[in-house]
Amino acid sequence: MRKLIETSDAVAQAAMLCRPLVIPMYPITPQTHIVEKLASLISDGNLDAEMIHTESEHSAMSAAIGASAAGVRVFTATASQGLALMHEVLFIASGMRFPIVMAVANRSLSAPINIWNDQQDSIAERDSGWIQFYVETAQEAMDTTIMAYKIAENKDVLLPVMICIDGFTLSHVFEPVDIPEQKAIDRFLPKYEPGDKLDVKNPKSFGPIAFPDTFAGFRKMQDEAMGRSIDIIKNVNSEFKKAFSRSYGDGLVENYMIEDAEYAIVAMGSACGTARAVIDEMRKKGKKYGMIRIKCMRPFPREEIISAAKPLKGIAVLDRNIGLGAGGALFTEIKAILPEKNVNDIILGLGGKDITIEDIKKSFEIAEKENSSTQWLL
Amino acid sequence: MIMGLPEEEYFASGHRACAGCGAAIILRHALKAAGPNTIVVSATGCMEVVSSPYPETAWKLPWLHVAFENAAAAASGIDAALKKMGKRDSVNILVIGGDGGTFDIGLQALSGAAERGNKLTYLCYDNEAYMNTGIQRSGATPKYASTTTTPYGLKIHGKTQFPKNMPFIMASHGCYVATANISEFMDFQAKMKKSFSKPGVSYIQILSPCPPGWKSQTDQAVKISQLAFSSRVTPLYEIEDGRIKISKEPVKPVPVSEYLKTQQRFSQMSAEERAEIQKFVDSEWGKISGLAKSGLKIF
Numbered sequence: 001m002r003k004l005i006e007t008s009d010a011v012a013q014a015a016m017l018c019r020p021l022v023i024p025m026y027p028i029t030p031q032t033h034i035v036e037k038l039a040s041l042i043s044d045g046n047l048d049a050e051m052i053h054t055e056s057e058h059s060a061m062s063a064a065i066g067a068s069a070a071g072v073r074v075f076t077a078t079a080s081q082g083l084a085l086m087h088e089v090l091f092i093a094s095g096m097r098f099p100i101v102m103a104v105a106n107r108s109l110s111a112p113i114n115i116w117n118d119q120q121d122s123i124a125e126r127d128s129g130w131i132q133f134y135v136e137t138a139q140e141a142m143d144t145t146i147m148a149y150k151i152a153e154n155k156d157v158l159l160p161v162m163i164c165i166d167g168f169t170l171s172h173v174f175e176p177v178d179i180p181e182q183k184a185i186d187r188f189l190p191k192y193e194p195g196d197k198l199d200v201k202n203p204k205s206f207g208p209i210a211f212p213d214t215f216a217g218f219r220k221m222q223d224e225a226m227g228r229s230i231d232i233i234k235n236v237n238s239e240f241k242k243a244f245s246r247s248y249g250d251g252l253v254e255n256y257m258i259e260d261a262e263y264a265i266v267a268m269g270s271a272c273g274t275a276r277a278v279i280d281e282m283r284k285k286g287k288k289y290g291m292i293r294i295k296c297m298r299p300f301p302r303e304e305i306i307s308a309a310k311p312l313k314g315i316a317v318l319d320r321n322i323g324l325g326a327g328g329a330l331f332t333e334i335k336a337i338l339p340e341k342n343v344n345d346i347i348l349g350l351g352g353k354d355i356t357i358e359d360i361k362k363s364f365e366i367a368e369k370e371n372s373s374t375q376w377l378l
Numbered sequence: 379m380i381m382g383l384p385e386e387e388y389f390a391s392g393h394r395a396c397a398g399c400g401a402a403i404i405l406r407h408a409l410k411a412a413g414p415n416t417i418v419v420s421a422t423g424c425m426e427v428v429s430s431p432y433p434e435t436a437w438k439l440p441w442l443h444v445a446f447e448n449a450a451a452a453a454s455g456i457d458a459a460l461k462k463m464g465k466r467d468s469v470n471i472l473v474i475g476g477d478g479g480t481f482d483i484g485l486q487a488l489s490g491a492a493e494r495g496n497k498l499t500y501l502c503y504d505n506e507a508y509m510n511t512g513i514q515r516s517g518a519t520p521k522y523a524s525t526t527t528t529p530y531g532l533k534i535h536g537k538t539q540f541p542k543n544m545p546f547i548m549a550s551h552g553c554y555v556a557t558a559n560i561s562e563f564m565d566f567q568a569k570m571k572k573s574f575s576k577p578g579v580s581y582i583q584i585l586s587p588c589p590p591g592w593k594s595q596t597d598q599a600v601k602i603s604q605l606a607f608s609s610r611v612t613p614l615y616e617i618e619d620g621r622i623k624i625s626k627e628p629v630k631p632v633p634v635s636e637y638l639k640t641q642q643r644f645s646q647m648s649a650e651e652r653a654e655i656q657k658f659v660d661s662e663w664g665k666i667s668g669l670a671k672s673g674l675k676i677f
């Protein structure tokens with residue numbers, strides 16, 4: 001069914017279709033619409049889940065861990081300060097290999113306090129052991145939420161997944177969305193069968209202390225699961241395409257007009273829509289522009305980016321975050337895998353500043369004229 | 379069954395608690411009272427660390443440790459999941475936290491769970507400091523006690539504040555609340571068992587002697603607990619349906635100094651300071667016993 005709905009609504013409906021049994025929540029702008037929608041789906045009897053109205057995001061993620069340990073599918077959502085408050089427990093969720101799925105409506109981090117969009121919040125958590133997707137449209141937000149469970153729960157992965165949605169710019173935008181049928185989702189995403197769980201018939205200990213002789217081994221296993229998830233993400237993306245006739249690049253990276261491009265933007269999230277429009281316009285003027293859209297920030301799709309970037313003469317990385325004292329996070333990672341290339345870092349769109357057509361044009365100009373520069377578009 | 383308790387041990391020996399650790403005794407009895415259909419959640423702290431050195435575990439019940447301040451929140455998640463799986467009535471949830479993880483850093487999560495009415499028993503073993511990290515003061519540390527962050531010095535004499543009244547804080551949430559003592563273990567058992575039949579959060583607090591932290595003898599945990607009871611430092615009571623009920627009174631109350639002298643953490647206290655503690659204990663007892671006598675619904 002195709003409907004004009006808000007992205008937050010699309011995420012909530014996607015979560016509903018995946019039949020989570022427990023939804024711990026705590027409100028924060030611009031995420032709140034997602035859990036409000038879920039609350040009304042539960043209140044109206046459309047979703048048979050237990051919502052836990054926690055007293056903080058730290059507790060929300062802790063409750064998510066408890067529920068997941070007990071063996072049920074869990075969904076939650078947060079943003080900004082809330083995600084930062086979860087920081088400690090994010091590592092525990094991934095370290096204990098619980099396939100929790102969480103939407104993040106990206107917002108800046110204080111100070112100064114600011115409720116608007118950038119990606120500093122989830123970027124700050126990129127090494128927390130969560131798979132991280134950054135989506136461009138309401139449809140993609142919906143589809144990625146569904147795919148997230150299938151990826152997270154894969155026995156070769158067992159990692160939590162964060163779906164990052166630009167706050168307001170995407171979370172509060174209405175777009176036409178194809179809403180899948182419940183039956184089709186049930187076919188695509190089988191009933192959750194946890195491996196180990198808290199069970200009085202088969203008691204196991206979860207969350208022990210690991211000494212130096214074993215600790216690194218656990219971390220390595222997590223890193224290997226991240227590595228394995230690359231192929232699994234691609235497979236799930238293809239399976240999704242088979243079932244619903246839609247997919248997003250190879251599931252990790254989505255390129256736009258890259259085959260013959262000379263200059264490209266590398267970006268994540270909703271600004272990529274604007275970039276597509278600029279590329280279309282400039283192509284008509286003879287410019288060989290293209291885009292590498294990073295859908296998956298973790299695991300970082302190195303090979304996929306290296307191969308897409310091969311023919312490029314210049315790159316502008318759009319960073320909606322700033323690693324203070326080191327440059328944008330995406331830039332640092334792109335430069336690390338493309339050391340010989342002309343990679344420029346564009347810091348923009350912080351704290352809700354729109355990323356305009358002009359900004360994107362300027363970024364392409366920088367890619368053409370500059371050499372590995374850092375520029376702030378204020 | 380011996381005295382209504384399973385012979386089965388659910389907290390296995392071989393754990394790494396110090397010799398004479400009161401908390402190890404507490405866990406052994408708490409788990410027996412809880413029985414095999416129980417999921418345990420531990421906060422970070424001594425009992426979590428000594429019981430789970432990977433790949434070993436002392437837990438013969440399903441057990442989850444997440445972090446220091448969030449045991450009650452993690453347990454809320456289990457409560458919700460059990461409910462949705464239709465298993466809520468057949469399984470107990472027992473949360474175990476130290477005083478630091480309960481009075482201080484975990485208070486918010488515990489308050490949240492209590493307000494929401496998540497069904498679980500929260501057992502606080504109160505060794506009156508952060509022992510796992512090396513005997514730092516907590517909100518439960520008694521006044522004048524010497525800890526590594528409140529050393530009894532020439533200028534400042536140990537901790538400068540009285541501890542907070544955690545049972546009353548939990549009673550204010552409408553919870554079933556009980557204090558317990560390892561020298562009165564049948565009473566402890568009965569309160570534990572009762573807690574599992576209560577709706578929402580139940581809160582049980584039990585004094586937990588700690589030889590390295592209290593600088594006490596390793597064969598004295600039960601004796602010291604007994605003195606805490608008979609000196610009224612830790613009165614035994616229940617708060618049920620908002621009313622306080624004294625569970626047991628010492629037949630022959632002893633002065634607080636009898637209790638204090640079993641522990642070197644109090645050894646530098648002056649006579650005036652001891653008198654001040656006696657006064658505090660008397661006034662607390664007066665409050666509790668007075669409220670109990672009144673029969674009023676206070677909470």
Ligand SMILES: Cc1ncc(C[n+]2csc(CCOP(=O)(O)OP(=O)(O)O)c2C)c(N)n1
Nearest residue numbers: 422423424446476477478479507508509510
């Ligand atoms: C967020 C956080 N802060 C600090 C610590 C360090 N820490 C671990 S256990 C502990 C003290 C525990 O004290 P308590 O709850 O009284 O338990 P005990 O060790 O005395 O049994 C502290 C401070 C931690 N693990 N997590």
Ligand code: SF4
Nearest residue numbers: 395396399424509588
């Ligand atoms: S430090 Fe104290 S509480 Fe911790 S294990 Fe040793 S005796 Fe028990």
Ligand SMILES: [Mg+2]
Nearest residue numbers: 476477507509
């Ligand atoms: Mg303690």
